[in-house]
Amino acid sequence: MPLIVAPSCPAVRHRVLNLDEVRPDLRFSQWQEWMDDMIDVLPARRMPVRPYQGRLELHAVGEITLSLCRSEAMRLKRSLARISRDGHRDYVFQFILSGKPGMVRAYGQDTIVRRGDILAIDFDEPIEMERPAYEALALFVPRALMAPLLVGAQIHARVLRGGQGMAALATAWMGQYLRELPRLTAAEAHRALVALLPLLSECYAGSPASSGPAPGAAHHGLLGQLLAFVDSHWDDPDITPETLRERFGLSRRQLYAAFEPCKEGPATLIRRRRLAAARTELVQQPNASIAQVAYGCGFSSLSDFGRAFRREYGLSPSALRASAQAGRMRVRPLADPRPYARYLAGAHARPMPGA
Known part of the structure; x- marks a missing residue:
């Protein structure tokens, strides 16, 4: 499968986690470990015969985490018990770049997610996902940053259909952001990414091109x-x-x-x-x-x-x-609840020339 790689921005913390560097028989367990702070990773109903493939490219843009993920098929589950124990309360916006259709289950309702769609996840709500081999770009946005824009909107597990209306605009905006990222300072990279959030909020404001549990929206x-x-x-x-x-x-x-x-x-x-x-x-x-x-x-x-x-x-x-x-011994409250914090903690930004 083709891999979409974001150019590294010299001014923000950046880390790559690649299963190619892991012994083949330990790859899936390592993938589970990389995700374990946030979500349970379970084997897909049909696992690949070849060694498991997966790659995460992480960028810490201020308080927002941006990830580019490529992986084989898997199942994901964020349960009530986990939510009650850990410190993750982010909103997540996933831009599905490639792969066959997957399934998202929340509030007892199943929703199909396809290439080009944008999936919104509220980490304060339970969710299950069945994913084929796929690539996705994800924004992990702190609740304190996103909630004021939503003003009561329920966006959990809602899917914006790709190529339609404002969803297409948000996707194009994100693509342009990645192309410009290497030339931005840390402050510029952060301001530009924050500028996308009101657009994402408006995308979910009752968009007829979305599906999933019914949203709210409005800034009254x-x-x-x-x-x-x-x-x-x-x-x-x-x-x-x-x-x-x-x-x-x-x-x-x-x-x-x-x-x-x-x-x-x-x-x-x-x-x-x-x-x-x-x-x-x-x-x-x-x-x-x-x-x-x-x-x-x-x-x-x-x-x-x-x-x-x-x-x-x-x-x-x-x-x-x-x-x-x-399950208390396996999942503990986090000292730093930001996504992938323990992997980005050791990453260093390179100063911009002339900075």
Whole structure:
């Protein structure tokens, strides 16, 4: 398969991880190790007979990590237990460069991903992927950088179909960025990459050329205020759609219209925010009882919490805690949660001439 290689930028940290340098019988396990901080790599249903092939080219552009990946077929899984234990909360945008169609599963829905598509992943949500041999370019964007642009949009596991509308524009922009990268200073490389993020956000703003779980989108001042308030008060059991309506002086119709870009009402959004917090607390506070976690996260009824948790995540709170404890020794919270941080830590940028 052809390999797309990004020219190295002398001003940013850069590292290549290549399985050609690994003993053939150890290659797949080494590939799993390279990915293990973020996601579980499982054998494909049909593994190649020849030695496993894979290559990662990594660029640290400020707080954003850019990777170019080529690999043989594999399966990938990011589970609830892993999410609750590790420190990765990035948004990931994958530009699929080559390969046969693959499959992404999230929220109980399967979505096909093809060459030319752009796949968005929220690392704070579970996902499974089945990938044939493929090449992809990925942007790992910190949550603090991307979330303000999304303002409530749900983009996890959504696919922008390649060659159509703004997706084609974003892909062309990314290609031009890679061509210009060797001539940019570190500051220029960072500014240029950050400039792409609003375009990606707009691409997922209800684009008719996308598929997957329905998104939200819009950059409304009122919605931003509402979401900020929920984010600051989600653990208060008295926070309800009615209290939001009173707090902001809105009619019921105005309140629900404000939340319309999120594709979920205020009650659902508040409940999901509480459930996400409880999910983390169940794993990171093993000595707290399930009742303590439930009430501490704003639920007024333990039975309501249990039902909501099972409906949202497909397992009970006690089952999640048991699963996390069973795997605790293998996946640990990271000192540096940036993608591939331990491999980029030893990489050095070369100063630009005349710098």
